[in-house]
Amino acid sequence: MPTTPLRKDAAQNRDQIVAIARALVDEGTPLQLNDVARRAGMGVGTVYRHFATPEVLLETVATPCLEALAAHGEQALADPDSLRALEGFLTRTVEAQVSDASLAPVTAAAENALPHTTALKASLWSTGTALLDRARAAGTVRPDLTPADLVPLMCGIAYAVDVHGGAPADRVDTARRYLAALLGGLRAAPTEA
Amino acid sequence: MPTTPLRKDAAQNRDQIVAIARALVDEGTPLQLNDVARRAGMGVGTVYRHFATPEVLLETVATPCLEALAAHGEQALADPDSLRALEGFLTRTVEAQVSDASLAPVTAAAENALPHTTALKASLWSTGTALLDRARAAGTVRPDLTPADLVPLMCGIAYAVDVHGGAPADRVDTARRYLAALLGGLRAAPTEA
Amino acid sequence: MPTTPLRKDAAQNRDQIVAIARALVDEGTPLQLNDVARRAGMGVGTVYRHFATPEVLLETVATPCLEALAAHGEQALADPDSLRALEGFLTRTVEAQVSDASLAPVTAAAENALPHTTALKASLWSTGTALLDRARAAGTVRPDLTPADLVPLMCGIAYAVDVHGGAPADRVDTARRYLAALLGGLRAAPTEA
Amino acid sequence: MPTTPLRKDAAQNRDQIVAIARALVDEGTPLQLNDVARRAGMGVGTVYRHFATPEVLLETVATPCLEALAAHGEQALADPDSLRALEGFLTRTVEAQVSDASLAPVTAAAENALPHTTALKASLWSTGTALLDRARAAGTVRPDLTPADLVPLMCGIAYAVDVHGGAPADRVDTARRYLAALLGGLRAAPTEA
């Protein structure tokens, strides 16, 4: 740990800020540090001290979910069925994106505010790459997709779910349907017989 | 013609406003009426007179492209090959979306500022519905996709292309690749044997 | 008539403008020449040609009522009962003020836009002065009121009615009550016995 | 004290804003927050922080005077002479109105921006009602006036003084004269004999 551990009260403040930010993200309110401070009953300065920009705060909010995805990715690599592993990974990814509003902007952003976010995204990227390469080697996925396409396509599906609209409760279903379409193709299998 | 044709000078102003707005859209700058006025060397009031809100201006900018899409859709309905017709329509749609930044927000918006936009979107919707229904009836597309999914999926692909980034010149190629993936499925055709 | 009579169509326009302005005044909408023009289906320039400022238009709207008041004032001077004459005049005045929204601003204004308005107000002023002087000479009104107080007091009553609020239908009644209070005094006659 | 006391510097700013607003009111300039900020040499945001709307600022400016009136009203209720009490209260009220330009708009407004203003106006209202009721019970005021007429009549007198015009120094005298006319009646007391 290169940084001095926070004083207990500072840590409490930090946690509360993140909790408030999480709540704001969940209700779709844009993250404004002034707003966070007011709801947290703190001065703006305190919030700025902990989170220099809204992006830092947002990435902090997104971190646990990104970590969980990364961890799952690691496990997926152990699955001997390469296609199932890839699909499972992608499924988890889109489910997370449509369930947690903090993910989409963080995932889609070209630049990250936190090194940790960079590391997590790199981990996800390399996991995806490995899963895709394995599946391609097994001949189970089309060859014209590259690792650089995985993130965009997952973000695209999440965005499609947003455009589709509808009840929040249906978002995961819609996302699964869209991913299934992408995986299986819109075209019906010509002659399953 | 229910509306009086504009005076020549007014029409010139109007055209110039639209041209500037088009340029702003192309360079990714958000449309702000004050900004448009400044760049056009006009008073704000002039811009407001012609376009009461940024949405009206944006939809005006998008209109020609939407009209072209709608026109093409009409023709696609005449194609006897229902799958080819649908795919051609979708291809045109995503190509347009990634080539013209005015389309994505207009397409994704739930509310329209111009009745004409509403009509065009309705036309595109019904064309898409007809094409999809025909293809489904022919058994050439998977049955779990509904007309309400077409717009979201096309928007999703366009968004995926944005996330992918890269040179503007490659956007159409990427879009085609993503659409191909969606149409054919990420999974390799199983009957390669 | 020093001015050339208007061409017939111009006169029609003028009349229509005044009619619209009257309607706007009656519904409490502030007189905006642009607004008048739009409602009249004319160009703004036309309205400006006829009425250079909102004040000119407003005074034009108020003119008939002012003329009627002035005419009544002339007759009141013929009444041998000086107190009754004065009270009748004041009554008519406040009734007019609370019934016609164009009067209050014109009456209260220090400057007039139209010479005709100036003349009418002068006429009312001199009538009021004459009536007041007669009544004072008869000892029927308190001596500390001057002619310069009549207009302010009538405007004050009209304003009091505005502040009182309530249904438009009650405005005249309220005005009469307030004038009665002013005329008779808030204090009860000490010993009517 | 439910609210945290302001920091010293903030309190100074606040006071300066109020002082400037007071000066603007006194010179008849409409209160515009940007204008206040410019004159105060502060950022607009500072003014908005302290006074969210011009109404809030205006009511703040008017508050001391309203409080003084309310306090006086309390004392007037103790006067055993019901008529003298009422007249004293009304006299103070109109004197205040014509001396302080912030009062008229606040008094006449149907809605208040500050709860404190609401409370003060309610206090004045109930004091006025009590004084009027007492005087009516004593038979010393005409019975057709209701408590709801007091505010309008006082506002009307203040407005009459405005219409009368003249030197600011004469405003209080004019107001007293008008109130005297209202109290005593324009008509000369008949039984002077």
Next chain:
DNA sequence: CATGAATGAGCCTTCATTCAT
């Protein structure tokens, strides 16, 4: 004469960020 497009000053308001306390 009529038209109505153009003007642009002017007002309102928000918000990300800094810094004195």
Next chain:
DNA sequence: AATGAATGAAGGCTCATTCAT
């Protein structure tokens, strides 16, 4: 460390008036 007041650029919009057509 915490506070929260201050900042002021930035954007939005309206409307009275002018003047080219």
